Each structure stands twice: as C-alpha cells, then as structure tokens.
Amino acid sequence: MSIKQRILMLFLLVSFLSLTQKNRKVGIEDSARYSLAMSYEAIVDMLYLYEPFVDISVLGYSEFGQSIPLLKISTKSALKKKPILIVGNLHAREFYSSKFVLKFCDEFLYSLISQAGIYESANSIIDEYDLYVIPVANPDGLKIAQEDWDGIETYQPSVDSIKRIGPYSDWKANGIGIDLNNNFDDGNFEVKHGHLFEEDPASQGHKGAFPCEAKEARIIQDFVDTLVPLLTLSYHTKGDVLFWADRGTHSYFNGLDEKLNTKVANACGFKMARVSRNPRDYGAGLENYIRSKTKRLGVCVELSPPNDMVEQHPANMFKSLVWDKCKNMPIIYLEELSRLYPKYKYLFEP
Numbered sequence: 001m002s003i004k005q006r007i008l009m010l011f012l013l014v015s016f017l018s019l020t021q022k023n024r025k026v027g028i029e030d031s032a033r034y035s036l037a038m039s040y041e042a043i044v045d046m047l048y049l050y051e052p053f054v055d056i057s058v059l060g061y062s063e064f065g066q067s068i069p070l071l072k073i074s075t076k077s078a079l080k081k082k083p084i085l086i087v088g089n090l091h092a093r094e095f096y097s098s099k100f101v102l103k104f105c106d107e108f109l110y111s112l113i114s115q116a117g118i119y120e121s122a123n124s125i126i127d128e129y130d131l132y133v134i135p136v137a138n139p140d141g142l143k144i145a146q147e148d149w150d151g152i153e154t155y156q157p158s159v160d161s162i163k164r165i166g167p168y169s170d171w172k173a174n175g176i177g178i179d180l181n182n183n184f185d186d187g188n189f190e191v192k193h194g195h196l197f198e199e200d201p202a203s204q205g206h207k208g209a210f211p212c213e214a215k216e217a218r219i220i221q222d223f224v225d226t227l228v229p230l231l232t233l234s235y236h237t238k239g240d241v242l243f244w245a246d247r248g249t250h251s252y253f254n255g256l257d258e259k260l261n262t263k264v265a266n267a268c269g270f271k272m273a274r275v276s277r278n279p280r281d282y283g284a285g286l287e288n289y290i291r292s293k294t295k296r297l298g299v300c301v302e303l304s305p306p307n308d309m310v311e312q313h314p315a316n317m318f319k320s321l322v323w324d325k326c327k328n329m330p331i332i333y334l335e336e337l338s339r340l341y342p343k344y345k346y347l348f349e350p
C-alpha cells in the first residue's frame, strides 16, 4: 500500500470513528439526582452531538450570577415556524422537572438524527414548530435545595438569613426568597395571596414586593414578550395533574384549551384540574401570564403522583413515576395542537 493510500485509509477510519462517536445520545441518567453542573454539562453535550438542530444561548443570569441556558431546537430553515416554549424547574426543589425536560430534549434531538430514536414524528414536528427550552429556570434555587454551595458560597449567609420552612430540600423560591411562579405580571399580582402566603422573603410562599422583582421572572417574562409562544408547557412536580385554565382567560380559547389538554390528560393518565376560580389563588404564575397577556396557551404540568408530602419523590423513582408515563407528553401536545390549529387559527392569526 502506498503512503497516499495509507493516509486515505487513516482519514476514512478517523471520519468513521467520529461519525459513530456522534451517533449517540447524551443519555440522561434515570436514577441520578441532577445537579446544576450536571444539567449544564448535558446541555453542552447536546450542542456537540446535535449541532445541526440545536442552538444554545444564555437567556440571562440569576440573582447569584448563574446562567439560565436556552435551547432552540429547529431546522435551519428560513420558513417561519410556530414557537413553543418548554420550561423546567421554576420551583427549586422540583428537580424531576428539569431532568424530564433535559431527557425529552435528548431523546427528541436523537430522534432527528437517528432512526433508532423514540419519537417517530420528530422531523415532522420541527417542520412546523421551533422548540424553545429553558431546562433550569431557577438555578440558584436548585442549588440551594440540593445544598450545593459550590460557586455561590458568598451568598450562603444571606440564604441562611431567609425564613426557611422545612429542610433545604424543600426550598421552592429563588435565591432571594421569592416564589418565581407567584412573581409574574399577569394583572393579578396585587390580589395574589396563595395558601402558603409569606409577607417577607421565605423558602416558599413569598410573591415578591412587585411583579418581576426576581431577576429570573423578569428574564423569562421579557423573553415571552418577544417570542410570544403559541403553547407554553411549564413543568412542576407533584400531582399528575394539568393546571390548564383559569376563569379570567378560559373563555377566550373557545374550547381549544379543553380539547388539547383532555387529549393529553387521557393519554398520560393525568387529571385535569378544575378551571381555577379565584385570582387570589391562581394569579401571577407563568402560565397565567402567558394566557392573560399574550393570549396564548399555557399549562402548568405537575409531574409525578401526589403523596401528601412536601418532600420530593426519590431521584431513582424518576423512570417509573415520570418518564414511562410522560415521555410522549410534549409530542402529544404538539400533534394534537397541529390537528386542532386550523379550526382555531383565527384566535392567533386574526
């Protein structure tokens, strides 16, 4: 064999190896408790493995300067697609939600590059939609709930001084003691008074002194205003229930919200919460902001069964309690929305 042939062989071998290296998933581990660092690492791996289909940027920084990453999953086409927003971990302790969102992204992206992926319709879905994903909306809170002070050591005394209800693992708020899902400017902030109400900053139940006082809420709300997602799925973690409508906005959707969510609830074995009656209870959540200010669909999805405890289910139960049941949920939402959209297009494209 000539030197030229040898170099050619070597070149082909290296190309082949790098191809086989790339044709793999990140592989979100079902039984691991995902820390913020593990989540960041998984996101970077996605950029490496699925580069043609994913863009990663930093949406902004938390109160403690942690990145809030944004993934955009799309085909690089000039055609305008319908934007969809998926959010995880607005609430600190709800680590199943960021893991679910990351695992969905990994499996979805893998399905775009490989026939072996679990989502057969992945390619047709990104012909119609751009998926915008914020896996960890409350990075400081996630770190606090896991007592992972690495990189936020200087903030520990101020966190310690905030009123704490229960152990750190029950922490729900952001780093400065504001419940992010009570801090959006949906028009009901003033009347909002949830059942866990706290006047001052606390590990849960404090809505903040004014709408979007929390940096994280401001960043996400500003992004929503720019993007105007057709559907927002905001993932939380207790109840196997969908909070899909509130009295203030339900009638606007003319039945689309009920049809869409009924389909998903039936397919995934979830309950549909009753239409929320009182803005004092439901106000100032991300899903409420989406519905009232952008007139688009917003759902708060509570993953995992209720257990009448504040404590989260153990990390190693993720597969049986969440993934096996819900892995198709975002796909079902998007396929059903495509089916219903022509009849309801007038709501969004007047």
Ligand SMILES: [Zn+2]
Binding pocket: 091, 094, 236, 237
């Ligand atoms: Zn929650």
